[in-house]
Amino acid sequence: MKTAGIIIVLLAGALLLYATRDFPPWGALDSPASTHVSPRYLQKAMEETAVPNVVTAVLADYRGFDTMFETTVIFCAGIGCFILLRVFRQRPGDRYYRHIATEITLHIKGGRIPKKSSEFERIDALWTPYDLIIKTVCRILVPFIQLFALYVIAHGHHSPGGGFQGGVILGASVILLAISHNMRTAIDRFSEKTNNLLMAIGVFIYTGIGTVCILLGAGFLDYRSLSAVLFVDKIMARSHGIFGVEIGVGITVMAVMISIYNNLASAGKQDEGL
Amino acid sequence: MLNVIVIVLLISGLIFYTGAAVGILRLPDFYTRLHAAGKMDTLGSLLMVLGVALFNLHDFLWTQFISSLKIVLILLFLFILSPTATHGIVDAGVRAGLKPWTKEQKK
Secondary structure: OHHHHHHHHHHHHHHHHHHHOOOOOOOOOOOHHHHHHHHHHHHHHHHHHOOOOHHHHHHHHHOHHHHHHHHHHHHHHHHHHHHHHOOOOOOOOEEEEEEOOOOOEEEEEOOOOOOOOOOEEEEOOOOOOOOHHHHHHHHHHHHHHHHHHHHHHHHHHOOOOOHHHHHHHHHHHHHHHHHHOOHHHHHHHOOHHHHHHHHHHHHHHHHHHHHHHHHOOOOOOOHHHHHHHHOOOHHHHHHHHHHHHHHHHHHHHHHHHHHHHHHHHOOOOOOOOO | OHHHHHHHHHHHHHHHHHHHHHHHHHOOOHHHHHHHHHHHHHHHHHHHHHHHHHHHOOOOOHHHHHHHHHHHHHHHHHHHHHHHHHHHHHHHHHHOOOOOOOOOOOO
8 A cells, every 4th residue: 555655646746747848948038927927027016006026015915815815724723623622511621829928829620610819829730930020021022013013014015024024923922921821812903802703803804805896896805996995096906905815814824823823832722731 | 333243243143153063963861961051042143133134224214123023122132032042941950850960970
């Protein structure tokens, strides 16, 4: 069985290698891609969309439908992880509480969950005291990371960046908080409910912009029709439409990153973990 | 004149990087290797990035000044973060129970 698998893989690989011989050489001037497709975008993208970064213009405007489903794929990945990993009914297992004043640790086995109080703090089973230096530096740094993420999303028109990259950086800032403090701190600030809602809201913003275009009498994701709502000319409407779409992508990517991390690190309990 | 300063900065940064590379390969255990990587990485990157920021100011324009400012900001964050990361890794090593190398131990 194993040899049969290897033979099939080798055959398929040889076929693929044989097929690549028919491709035009790398960067050939007479290949179909560089005779009319690339020059068209390179020459017209700026005057048609007012976006200097051609990659962003192609990604979010000319090929906007493709990017919409890329966002949906990420959303589905987040939902998939959520459904596979999340444990909904959990018995209250062993819990550890520490009396802050005396530093005595209580071990509670099962039973009712004690109320929150200011004298006790809940600690993880594999608890190690969090390092002051790392905690402080991460707390100072998180706002700067988030600011940079917003810059990457908003500056995608002019420089490399955009919704996907900015969303990942935004998600990383919250994950950094979970790593440097603990998971409960991060979930207290950014609850699971908000996060899962944001996952859907991002995709909703993207498709919503497309639907608004239909309602204004143009095709799906044809941003030119947005000029009637945004009070700008048709070219700038395309630019603003791309920006709106990028915001949707950023929100979804951020929420999915955080959701996948939380579910993996806490084995679906979203209770204690790294 | 500016070129000379930039070249001096870049070369001294490079010396620190070489030191770090040799240190990571030659030093006996986890902590000493991390010492080489952490300390020299901070100083090496500091000097090299400073050299790049200065070189960018070759023709003094407002836009060039802004991008130099951004490079200096990278430098600032690097200066805070690189030691913190090293500290975190060493802290994890101590907690995991890794004993530092002593002279009695053979390599």
